[in-house]
Amino acid sequence: MKSAVIVFPGSNCDRDAHDAIERVTGEKPAMVWHQESDLPEGTEFVMIPGGFSYGDYLRCGAMASRSAILPAVVAHAATGAPVLGVCNGFQILTESGLLPGALMRNAGLTFVCEKAPLKIDNGNTRFTSRYGSTSELIIPIAHHDGNYFADAETLDRIEGEGQVVFRYGNNPNGSQRDIAGVMNEQGNVLGMMPHPERAVDEKHGGTDGLALFESLLGSA
Amino acid sequence: MKAKIHVYLKPGVLDPQGAAVAGALHNMGYEEVTAARQGKLIELDLTGDDADAAKARVDEMCQKLLSNPVIESYSIEIA
Numbered sequence: 001m002k003s004a005v006i007v008f009p010g011s012n013c014d015r016d017a018h019d020a021i022e023r024v025t026g027e028k029p030a031m032v033w034h035q036e037s038d039l040p041e042g043t044e045f046v047m048i049p050g051g052f053s054y055g056d057y058l059r060c061g062a063m064a065s066r067s068a069i070l071p072a073v074v075a076h077a078a079t080g081a082p083v084l085g086v087c088n089g090f091q092i093l094t095e096s097g098l099l100p101g102a103l104m105r106n107a108g109l110t111f112v113c114e115k116a117p118l119k120i121d122n123g124n125t126r127f128t129s130r131y132g133s134t135s136e137l138i139i140p141i142a143h144h145d146g147n148y149f150a151d152a153e154t155l156d157r158i159e160g161e162g163q164v165v166f167r168y169g170n171n172p173n174g175s176q177r178d179i180a181g182v183m184n185e186q187g188n189v190l191g192m193m194p195h196p197e198r199a200v201d202e203k204h205g206g207t208d209g210l211a212l213f214e215s216l217l218g219s220a
Numbered sequence: 221m222k223a224k225i226h227v228y229l230k231p232g233v234l235d236p237q238g239a240a241v242a243g244a245l246h247n248m249g250y251e252e253v254t255a256a257r258q259g260k261l262i263e264l265d266l267t268g269d270d271a272d273a274a275k276a277r278v279d280e281m282c283q284k285l286l287s288n289p290v291i292e293s294y295s296i297e298i299a
Contacts, residue, residue, distance in 0.1 A: 059288055066285055095288065102290040107236045149233060149291055174236065 001217050003029035003045040006073065008064045013050035013086065013197060020197035021047065024213040034067040039076055045216060046073055050087030050142075050195060060103060060145045061091030070096055082126060082216055083189045087143055090181075090191030099182055099191045100158055101150035106143070107174025113142040115205070116194055117169030118180055122162045125183060127190045130215040137208040139194035141172060146193040148175035148182075158182055166192055221266045223278045224297040227287045228259035262286055271298045 003025065005017045014031065021029045029047070030040045039046065054063035064070070070092075077083045077098055085093040093099045106112060118137045120128055131137075150158070155176055158164055166181035173193075181192030196209030229235050235257050242256035264281075266274050278296050287294045 058286070062285065062288070094290070100290075102288055104233075104291060105236055107234070109236055109240055147236075151232075151290075174234070 001025055001044045002027070002040070002042045003047065003217070004032045004039050004043045005029050005047045005049055006032050006034060006069055007049070008034045008051065008053035008067065010053040010055055011049050011051035011088070013088075013195065016195070016197040017047045017049040017086070020200045020209070020213055021045075021217065023200055024210070024217045032069060034064065034069050037068050037072060039069075039072050043076065044081055046076055046081070046083045048073070048083070048085040048089030048092050049197075050089060053088055053092065056145070059091075059095065061088060061093075061095040064088070064092045065095035074098060077184075077189050080186060080188050084127070084216065085189075085191040086195055086197065087146075087193055090193055091145065093189060093191040098189050099184055100154050100163075101148055101179075101182065103145050103193070104147040104149050104174075105145050106147050106172070108172075111142075111144040112146070112172045114140070114172065116141040116172060116180070118194060119167045119169055121164045121167050122183075124162075125165055125187055125190070125215075127183065127212055127215055128165060130211040132211075134211070136169065137166075138199070138206050139196055139208055140198045140204075141194045143173070143193055146173040146175065148173075148179040148193075150176060155179075161185060163187075165190060166194065221268065221271065221274055222299050223264040223266055223274065224299065225262040225264070225278065225282060225286055225294055226259055226297075227262065227282075227292050227294045229257060229291055230293050233291050274298050 167178040183190040196212040199209035238256040238258040245253045
């Protein structure tokens, strides 16, 4: 599967994303600069990595979601192709309107950087199918603005539609209903604050992120 | 012309930074403070002299970039 990683000024997980994708597919993803207006031809999977795009100015992800490459990502998502946004990538996906809700300052006001226990809330998605009977994971988190907010009506709706994919076992940031990752209604766009690309090698301290990429990219 | 835009969190959206500010003011002895909400002030310099037209354009800017309608409201002042 051909993949692309979008790179913004201030992205800092783009190389981890690149390495995780290469490990699972054996193919290097294209690294696409935010000023491009098209994805490389044949791109199937798009990943928006973590970081602090545009210095988090105005709101996290606000500037990046209005950058030149985003209309191509939105159009790509509309075809049903898979798109994954991690951390700042999740913020960019909510700011662009591809995902419901918003990410606010952590309730405790501090940056949190730890291994987070997660529960898979929906194991029947193209992002989680390879987890099998596993329902609890440890995936690293590192963020200051991961406090997921949506109004009660939206929360009820996304829960009812199975769009909540991951929840925190031990809510680190005040997120409504412990939500750590949500997907769109069509099930092809996922945003999550935890970093699966930082858990794909024993040297990372764990490999619980690997099955997410395998689910997506179809490797053994 | 200038536009002043106040962006603030909608009622009902928890504001942890505002709560911390209120807590700090309490610690300093300002016990009359019952709540604090923190927002943003954005000032724009604009060309043109039609205030109504300017306000309509700034309103569009607020909807497209300057505020996030999921969590924020805004008000516009043209001077």
